[in-house]
Amino acid sequence: MNIKKSQLQISITYGLLSALALLALFPLLWLISTALKSPTENILQSPPQLWPSQPTLDNFTRVWESLPFGQYLYNSIIVALLTVILNLLFCALAAYPLARLSFVGRNGIFIAIISTIMIPFQIVMIPLYILTVQLRLTNSYLGMIFPSLASAFGIFLLRQAFMGVPKEIEEAARMDGSSELGLWWFVMLPAIRPALITLAIFVFIGAWSDFLWPLIVIQDESLYTLPLGVSKLAGTFSLDWRLVAAGSIISIAPVLLLFIFLQRFIVPTDTGSSIKG
Numbered sequence: 001m002n003i004k005k006s007q008l009q010i011s012i013t014y015g016l017l018s019a020l021a022l023l024a025l026f027p028l029l030w031l032i033s034t035a036l037k038s039p040t041e042n043i044l045q046s047p048p049q050l051w052p053s054q055p056t057l058d059n060f061t062r063v064w065e066s067l068p069f070g071q072y073l074y075n076s077i078i079v080a081l082l083t084v085i086l087n088l089l090f091c092a093l094a095a096y097p098l099a100r101l102s103f104v105g106r107n108g109i110f111i112a113i114i115s116t117i118m119i120p121f122q123i124v125m126i127p128l129y130i131l132t133v134q135l136r137l138t139n140s141y142l143g144m145i146f147p148s149l150a151s152a153f154g155i156f157l158l159r160q161a162f163m164g165v166p167k168e169i170e171e172a173a174r175m176d177g178s179s180e181l182g183l184w185w186f187v188m189l190p191a192i193r194p195a196l197i198t199l200a201i202f203v204f205i206g207a208w209s210d211f212l213w214p215l216i217v218i219q220d221e222s223l224y225t226l227p228l229g230v231s232k233l234a235g236t237f238s239l240d241w242r243l244v245a246a247g248s249i250i251s252i253a254p255v256l257l258l259f260i261f262l263q264r265f266i267v268p269t270d271t272g273s274s275i276k277g
Contacts, residue, residue: 035059035245059246072229083148083207084200091154096184099162117152143217154199161195201262208255226251
């Protein structure tokens with residue numbers, strides 16, 4: 001009797017999870033369906049047609065040929081990769097002393113950094129823009145990367161990872177005559193590789209999908225990223241939702257592929273010692 005009850009509970013749980021998964025995936029499925037519909041099909045009909053009767057890839061071809069989506073894709077790749085590299089570098093440099101070195105005010109500095117997570121980007125957007133203009137970084141890749149050079153979340157995540165490295169490894173490296181920088185680069189960073197990969201995934205997704213900041217600092221269309229390019233589709237094709245959907249799929253496809261192939265590297269963070277140490 002207990003076995004049957006347990007199996008029933010498992011079936012109900014999986015059924016609810018499957019229903020929630022389908023609910024979460026429905027917008028993506030609807031987007032794909034819209035992108036594959038031909039001009040003869042009414043995308044706003046009621047009741048809606050969930051799958052096109054005559055699927056076509058012409059919408060993707062029209063989008064790619066009518067706008068420089070290749071250039072937009074190149075810009076997005078450059079911005080996302082540079083953001084990931086620089087964010088990992090600066091966050092790791094900031095997190096290491098907060099985790100492994102002892103100095104006056106260490107916990108206070110860490111709490112101050114974590115507190116910035118509560119500040120919405122819209123509050124610091126204007127000061128950041130003024131600083132970007134003063135540094136003459138507008139209309140440049142570096143201007144788009146500038147606000148994401150480091151993040152409180154990244155420092156927190158890597159600090160927790162550094163704190164989980166056994167002290168014996170650190171002591172052995174010091175006995176071998178390793179410098180502090182050599183210890184950080186050759187010993188500590190390889191030891192927290194899963195956390196670095198996790199942070200890289202989140203930073204890449206954020207940089208790839210960022211729309212507001214590039215819209216503010218970029219006026220040259222040759223530097224547009226994919227989110228900005230997709231926004232142009234509404235005006236170019238007078239709100240032809242088939243083409244907007246096709247452009248959106250081109251924009252999000254790399255992120256989905258990245259997440260699918262690298263999701264096994266995402267690791268949980270130990271938050272038990274977030275303030276201590």
